[in-house]
Structure formats: C-alpha cells, structure tokens
Amino acid sequence: MKKAFRLTWLAAATTLALAAPAWADTAADARFRQIYEQEWAWRNGQSGIASSGEAQPNGSRLDNVDAANQQKRLDYWQKVSNDLDGIDVKQLSPEEQVNYAVYRAQIQNLLAAQKFRQWQMPFNSDSAFWSDLNYVLQGDNLRTTQDYQRYIERLNQVPAYFQQQIDNMRDGLARGFTVPKEVLKGRDVSIAAVSELKDPTQSSFYKPFEKMPTGMPATDADKLRNEAKQAISGKLIPAFANLLTFFRNEYVPKARTTLAAESMPDGKAFYRQQIIEYTTLDLDPDTIHKVGMEQVAKIHAEMVKTMQETGFKGSFADFLHFLRTDPQFYAKTPDELLMRTAWVAKQVDAQLGKEFGRLPRQRFAIVPVPADIAPYYTSGRGGAGTYLVNTYDLPSRPLYNMPALTLHESAPGHSLQLAMAAEQHGQPDFRREGYISAYGEGWGLYSEYLGNEMGIYKTPYERFGYLTYQMWRACRLVVDTGIHHLGWTRQQAIDFMTQNTALSDREIANEVDRYISWPGQALSYELGYLKILELRQKAEQALGAKFDIRHFHDTVLQIGSVPLPVLEMRVDQFIAAGGPEPDFGCDCGKGKEGKK
Incomplete structure (x- = not known):
C-alpha cells in the first residue's frame, strides 16, 4: 500500500514544522494571507462555485453563471495560481505552510473545473442546481424584514438563473459533455414536483413565510407573504416548468450514450x-x-x-x-x-x-x-x-x-x-x-x-x-x-x-x-x-505504550479537512512529539474521559 499512497506535489509544498524555520510570522506569510483573504472574499460573493461537489451559498443574490462569467472565474483563479507560484514556501511559517498546501490544492481544483468547463454539466444523479436552490437561497436564515425582501428578490431572479444553466447545458450537449442518458430516467421528478404546483403556499420555497418573526409588524408580514406568493407563482414555478420542458424534450434525447468519463472530450485528463x-x-x-x-x-x-x-x-x-x-x-x-x-x-x-x-x-x-x-x-x-x-x-x-x-x-x-x-x-x-x-x-x-x-x-x-x-x-x-x-x-x-x-x-x-x-x-x-487506518497503525507501532487513542483521534480532527499527504505529515509530527494531546483552540468540550 505504500506505493499506492505515494505523496503528490503537496509533499514538496508542505514540509510542515518538521523542517520549517522557527519564526512566528514572515513577510511571505503576509503576502500569502493577502492572496487567500482577497480570493476568499471574492469567492464568497459567487454562488454556484463548487468545492468537492459542495455549492457555496451567496446571501445577496443568485449569481450569474453564464459563459462570460465562467471565463472571468477562470481568469481570476489563474491569476491566483500564478500569485501562489510567486510564494517561497520555505519562507512561510509552519502554520502557513499547512494553509498553503490546503489552499493551493483548493485553487488547483477550482481552476481545473473551469478549464474542463464542468459548469456545462451542473448536475448529477445525486445533486443538482435546481434541487440545491433552497440551500443557495438560504431560506432558513431569515430574521429581519430586509432578509425576507432579499429572499423575494432572489426568488424573482430564478428564471434568469435557470436560463443561464440551460444555455450552459446546451453548450455541454453540443460537445458531448453531459450526464449519460442511461442514468437520466426519473431525474426530472424533482423538477416536476415544483413546476406542477398550483398553490404557491404548498411550495417549500414558501415555508419561511409560514412563521414570520414575532417582532415583525403584521402589515409588513402580510405584504411580504403576498410578494412571495407572486414571486413563486409568477417567476419560480414557470422557471421550473421551462426547465422541465428543456430537460425532457432536449437534454435527455441528446445526452451522450456512453458512460465513461474518459469517453468525453479530453476525458482521460478529466478523469x-x-x-x-x-x-x-x-x-x-x-x-x-x-x-x-x-x-x-x-x-x-x-x-x-x-x-x-x-x-x-x-x-x-x-x-x-x-x-x-x-x-x-x-x-x-x-x-x-x-x-x-x-x-x-x-x-x-x-x-x-x-x-x-x-x-x-x-x-x-x-x-x-x-x-x-x-x-x-x-x-x-x-x-x-x-x-x-x-x-x-x-x-x-x-x-x-x-x-x-x-x-x-x-x-x-x-x-x-x-x-x-x-x-x-x-x-x-x-x-x-x-x-x-x-x-x-x-x-x-x-x-x-x-x-x-x-x-x-x-x-x-x-x-x-x-x-x-x-x-x-x-x-x-x-x-x-x-x-x-x-x-x-x-x-x-x-x-x-x-x-x-x-x-x-x-x-x-x-x-x-x-x-x-x-x-x-x-x-x-x-x-x-485506508490512509487513516494506516496512519493509526503507524502511530501505535511507533509510540507503543505512550499511544493514546483519544489523542490520536483529536489530532486527526484538529487539523481539519486536509489532503491526505498533509494529514500524514501531521501524524508524523504527532509521533515525533511523543503523541501529545493537541490544543484545539476551540469552544469544543472535553470528553467525559478526557484530561482535565
């Protein structure tokens, strides 16, 4: 299994604290933080950006996902990637070296998704832009009159958003970059469930209006409910109906008949x-x-x-x-x-x-x-x-x-x-x-x-x-x-x-x-x-009687979601230090059996 789990380029980018300088902060740190803080602020203003299949919400609007804006994203992330190339990783503090490894992998994946034009296939048999819409609209996080007004604004934006997705899928159809036809049967059920609604109050998108904040004036609440009904019946339901027509009459008939990712354009590199x-x-x-x-x-x-x-x-x-x-x-x-x-x-x-x-x-x-x-x-x-x-x-x-x-x-x-x-x-x-x-x-x-x-x-x-x-x-x-x-x-x-x-x-x-x-x-x-199990066995063998399963688990959780090579380096540190209890620096509580 050692060969199967060889380290990627991340290993070169991440020496962690094992060989890093001992300083607490560096000029390289400041430059790197400026890059990721600016990019994150920009990214957080975009909806529909995926990270390992997970869409990022946007609290202010439904974003433009058309081809022109996709090109802007490609250009932006290419610039960020170039900026990262200019960072001397060895000059980063140990903490920022870990951040660099995680962040660079994130940017490389986002950039690759743009280069392969994955936005032309914005759904799979597990999730889809239309079924994720409630999450993107953030209908469960409404507190004030302004929150509800913004939510209604986004409901009114659904037709334009869906049309952009349809245009993107048409471009995907034209080049054979589609979900395979063989797995599309019944996939339109969730679209039809909305498009066939007669009463807007029966829509899940109306649910936030069923129980308004207690401090909101009744006149404001009634006005917002009426506006929501109009947006759902006049904008959202017709948008789903338009999507359903496209899906049934155009997408399914023209979808590719192959299954393999490698059969698509540039498929071997894509897979x-x-x-x-x-x-x-x-x-x-x-x-x-x-x-x-x-x-x-x-x-x-x-x-x-x-x-x-x-x-x-x-x-x-x-x-x-x-x-x-x-x-x-x-x-x-x-x-x-x-x-x-x-x-x-x-x-x-x-x-x-x-x-x-x-x-x-x-x-x-x-x-x-x-x-x-x-x-x-x-x-x-x-x-x-x-x-x-x-x-x-x-x-x-x-x-x-x-x-x-x-x-x-x-x-x-x-x-x-x-x-x-x-x-x-x-x-x-x-x-x-x-x-x-x-x-x-x-x-x-x-x-x-x-x-x-x-x-x-x-x-x-x-x-x-x-x-x-x-x-x-x-x-x-x-x-x-x-x-x-x-x-x-x-x-x-x-x-x-x-x-x-x-x-x-x-x-x-x-x-x-x-x-x-x-x-x-x-x-x-x-x-x-297999990698986590391998690392546990490695730590058990190296530490012997000093191995504490709680400290191992806490160490794995403390570093958070990281590439596997970065996790391996963290466990190597854990072993070299003798298996200590990590300092989370969080509000999480001690387990019953944990040290006081």
Missing part, C-alpha cells in the same frame, strides 16, 4: 483530475482498480466467516438473498426505522468519551429525506446539525445496516467531524468551511470501523452489515474505475455490487447511477479510510 480532486492522491485508475480488487477479496473472506457465525447453512449468494428478502430485517414503518436509528446514535453517545478527548457542543437532529428527492437519494447523509435518513421504500433499508450508516453519517462520523471543524478558532475560513472528500469520507468510513471497538455491532447480522458497508466502499474502487476507465456497462457494475454486497437492489441501482454521473467521488471513501 485523472477528478481522481486528484477527490482522493488528493496522484494515482492512476489501474492502480486504484487493483487496490479495490484486493480489498474486495479480503473483506469477502470476513463476510463468509461472519455468515457462518449466524448458523446459516446455504451458499453466500443464498445468504444475500435471505438478507434482502426476510421481513425480520426491515422496518414496518418510517417511524420504526427512525427510532432504530436514534437508538444506535444514543448507544454511540455513551462511548464517545472513551475515543475522544474533545467533543463538539453542537448536536444533530435525525430527519427523514424529503419526499421529492427520496426515490433516487442515498440511504443517509450527515451534516453538523442534521442526519438525513431515507425512509422511502422500506424494503430497501435493512436494519442490520443502520449501525454502520449511523456511525458514518452522524457521530463519530460526519456530524461530529463537521461540528468540530465549525467550532475551531484560528484557521482561515477556506479551511474551516472547506470539505475535502478523501478526508471527510475517509473519516466517515473509519468511524464505521470504530463501531467494532465501541461495541455497537451487537449481532452477527449487524457485524455483517458493517462488513457489507466496508465491501460497498471497496467495490466503489472497482466499479468507478471499471465504468470510467475500463469501459464497464451499467449492468456490469450492478452485477458486481449485487454479487459482493448485501445492499438492496434499489440502493445498488441508485449508487451505480451516482458513480456513473459523478466520476471519481466514490474513490475518496476507501482510499481515505
């Missing part, structure tokens, strides 16, 4: 860039495919052993069929699934203090996935404040998978990690608010692994559920590279997942469509997890 962005490692697809096959074989042996522990007498294929069809493994109602999920989360709560010295103050809610996106949405997704659980089609949501899913998406996975990042002080905004998939998803998968040490998997079936989730992520290395590099068909990918995991047919189909339409992202989970 390689996606690998770099999502894994932070400069690996070729064949190497990743080989790692995936090795992990699949290793995990399969563990799954067979666990199957035998259940007492099942049939074949492995028979066992998978048993798990997918026996009613004992499935909730009868959405509430039952949510309650079982909450029970797992509460069991985890009791163990966190043994694994972490620091815990975040923020808590998360368990919320069902919205009905309009649930049919094609993933099983669950965690944020700092919300853990979304998909209660659609209960026979496709096995209960034995819920412990692993909950560990990954809530605590100690995404909800804990993101809350910790938000509560840190001293890091630039581009780090605190950034998300690097290899780190974040690697941590989520590592959190599933921690379930073994925390005693969360109570039965052989739950243990098998954990292993099938491990297998799922290993399969992603095989399937993603199979589709985008080796020319696999959709059915080949589905068959491989079906033969090797206990995921339901719906989950497998949704996941494969996601990999097809979002090249490279699926690679981040397993590669990130």
Whole structure:
C-alpha cells in the first residue's frame, strides 16, 4: 500500500514544522494571507462555485453563471495560481505552510473545473442546481424584514438563473459533455414536483413565510407573504416548468450514450483530475482498480466467516438473498426505522468519551429525506446539525445496516467531524468551511470501523452489515474505475455490487447511477479510510505504550479537512512529539474521559 499512497506535489509544498524555520510570522506569510483573504472574499460573493461537489451559498443574490462569467472565474483563479507560484514556501511559517498546501490544492481544483468547463454539466444523479436552490437561497436564515425582501428578490431572479444553466447545458450537449442518458430516467421528478404546483403556499420555497418573526409588524408580514406568493407563482414555478420542458424534450434525447468519463472530450485528463480532486492522491485508475480488487477479496473472506457465525447453512449468494428478502430485517414503518436509528446514535453517545478527548457542543437532529428527492437519494447523509435518513421504500433499508450508516453519517462520523471543524478558532475560513472528500469520507468510513471497538455491532447480522458497508466502499474502487476507465456497462457494475454486497437492489441501482454521473467521488471513501487506518497503525507501532487513542483521534480532527499527504505529515509530527494531546483552540468540550 505504500506505493499506492505515494505523496503528490503537496509533499514538496508542505514540509510542515518538521523542517520549517522557527519564526512566528514572515513577510511571505503576509503576502500569502493577502492572496487567500482577497480570493476568499471574492469567492464568497459567487454562488454556484463548487468545492468537492459542495455549492457555496451567496446571501445577496443568485449569481450569474453564464459563459462570460465562467471565463472571468477562470481568469481570476489563474491569476491566483500564478500569485501562489510567486510564494517561497520555505519562507512561510509552519502554520502557513499547512494553509498553503490546503489552499493551493483548493485553487488547483477550482481552476481545473473551469478549464474542463464542468459548469456545462451542473448536475448529477445525486445533486443538482435546481434541487440545491433552497440551500443557495438560504431560506432558513431569515430574521429581519430586509432578509425576507432579499429572499423575494432572489426568488424573482430564478428564471434568469435557470436560463443561464440551460444555455450552459446546451453548450455541454453540443460537445458531448453531459450526464449519460442511461442514468437520466426519473431525474426530472424533482423538477416536476415544483413546476406542477398550483398553490404557491404548498411550495417549500414558501415555508419561511409560514412563521414570520414575532417582532415583525403584521402589515409588513402580510405584504411580504403576498410578494412571495407572486414571486413563486409568477417567476419560480414557470422557471421550473421551462426547465422541465428543456430537460425532457432536449437534454435527455441528446445526452451522450456512453458512460465513461474518459469517453468525453479530453476525458482521460478529466478523469485523472477528478481522481486528484477527490482522493488528493496522484494515482492512476489501474492502480486504484487493483487496490479495490484486493480489498474486495479480503473483506469477502470476513463476510463468509461472519455468515457462518449466524448458523446459516446455504451458499453466500443464498445468504444475500435471505438478507434482502426476510421481513425480520426491515422496518414496518418510517417511524420504526427512525427510532432504530436514534437508538444506535444514543448507544454511540455513551462511548464517545472513551475515543475522544474533545467533543463538539453542537448536536444533530435525525430527519427523514424529503419526499421529492427520496426515490433516487442515498440511504443517509450527515451534516453538523442534521442526519438525513431515507425512509422511502422500506424494503430497501435493512436494519442490520443502520449501525454502520449511523456511525458514518452522524457521530463519530460526519456530524461530529463537521461540528468540530465549525467550532475551531484560528484557521482561515477556506479551511474551516472547506470539505475535502478523501478526508471527510475517509473519516466517515473509519468511524464505521470504530463501531467494532465501541461495541455497537451487537449481532452477527449487524457485524455483517458493517462488513457489507466496508465491501460497498471497496467495490466503489472497482466499479468507478471499471465504468470510467475500463469501459464497464451499467449492468456490469450492478452485477458486481449485487454479487459482493448485501445492499438492496434499489440502493445498488441508485449508487451505480451516482458513480456513473459523478466520476471519481466514490474513490475518496476507501482510499481515505485506508490512509487513516494506516496512519493509526503507524502511530501505535511507533509510540507503543505512550499511544493514546483519544489523542490520536483529536489530532486527526484538529487539523481539519486536509489532503491526505498533509494529514500524514501531521501524524508524523504527532509521533515525533511523543503523541501529545493537541490544543484545539476551540469552544469544543472535553470528553467525559478526557484530561482535565
């Protein structure tokens, strides 16, 4: 695995404190800060800018996303990249060397997205500009009359914004840069859900007006409600209707019939860039495919052993069929699934203090996935404040998978990690608010692994559920590279997942469509997890009796979302210093078992 995880150019850019000068601040620091502070202020004024698939909100307007403005972004980030070339990294203080490594990778990915004109394909089977619109509009953060007025202004801007996206997608169609036709079936459901509304008050975009601030004069509130209804019925709903017509009559018929990212214009370079962005490692697809096959074989042996522990007498294929069809493994109602999920989360709560010295103050809610996106949405997704659980089609949501899913998406996975990042002080905004998939998803998968040490998997079936989730992520290395590099068909990918995991047919189909339409992202989970596990084993062996698992976990979380080579260098520091407890410099609280 050492060769597979060789360091990229980041290693040259980041010597961290191991060989850095001891000064606290430098002239190079000041120049570097000026670059990233100015760029971040500019970037924060743009909506629709993606960072590892995550759109950045804009509180003042819906931004222009047309080709002319995309060229301006390209020019701007090219200038920033050139300015970064002028920084002597060795002259930066240790702290800024870390910031430089993270920031440069961020800029390189943003610049590459512009060069490949990814804005001409502004959706995939997982997310889309129209389904992310509520987030971009920030309808949940309205406090004053002015906030509501700005929100209504943005509602009125939706037709122009959508038209620009349509124009961009037309340009993508013209050069064969599109989402594959094979995964577009049913993708228009979320568009139709809005376009077919007759009553504007039934729209989710009207929800902020259902309960206005108590201190707002009634006349102002009534006026704002009327203006919102007019904007939704007169602007927003027709914009969705126009998008639906384009999607059904033009986009789907003309979308490409190939699946591989490498089949698109400049596809080999594009796929390689996606690998770099999502894994932070400069690996070729064949190497990743080989790692995936090795992990699949290793995990399969563990799954067979666990199957035998259940007492099942049939074949492995028979066992998978048993798990997918026996009613004992499935909730009868959405509430039952949510309650079982909450029970797992509460069991985890009791163990966190043994694994972490620091815990975040923020808590998360368990919320069902919205009905309009649930049919094609993933099983669950965690944020700092919300853990979304998909209660659609209960026979496709096995209960034995819920412990692993909950560990990954809530605590100690995404909800804990993101809350910790938000509560840190001293890091630039581009780090605190950034998300690097290899780190974040690697941590989520590592959190599933921690379930073994925390005693969360109570039965052989739950243990098998954990292993099938491990297998799922290993399969992603095989399937993603199979589709985008080796020319696999959709059915080949589905068959491989079906033969090797206990995921339901719906989950497998949704996941494969996601990999097809979002090249490279699926690679981040397993590669990130293997790197974190490798670093833990390295620290355990080097420190021996001085190794404290809480200090290790706190160190990994303290540095925040960083490229994997930067994380490795931080763990090397941790080892060289004897495994000390890190100083978070945050408002996060001590774990119950943490030092006082």
